[in-house]
Amino acid sequence: MLGTDATGLLVLDPEAREHIRTAAMWCWTNARWVSFAFTPSADSASIRRFLGDDLARTVQCDGTNTLTFIENAGGRRPGCWSHGRRRFAEAARGGDLLALDPRAYLHRVTTLIVEGWPDQRRRELLPDRIAVLFPELDLDTTSANPA
DSSP states (O other), X not given: OEEEEEEXXXXXXXXXXXXXXXXXXXXXXOSSOEEEEEESSXXXXXXXXXXXXXXXXXXXXXXXXXXXXXXXXXXXXXXXXXXXXXXXXXXXXXXXXXXXOTHHHHHHHHXXXXXXXXXXXXXXXHHHHHHHHOGGGOOOGGGOOOO
């Protein structure tokens, strides 16, 4: 399994508007090593070049659609817990008492992450799965836009 995240970098480019554009610095790890990879843009082609031909692997990352090709190649993309934890903290600060003990929800959230659906299928099913896994939230999934 690999883990990754990117940080945008401003770079000088005489062809770009105002002569500045955004590149990316990717951090990659497998818990034994860490690699930093500069890419001229944060597009999927740059990541494909870094990963090579073996795309059917597990890459832990945030929910960026830049890495959708990994799932399309038979790989998996488990989510990033710190992104989820931040949302619980924001909800608790806003007065949502359900967010004070996120551990009560983590098993159900993990179920959504590890079911391993291809990206498009997950987008189609996510609103209904959330309603089943979190009935106490009384969500209106008919108006949800999971894309």
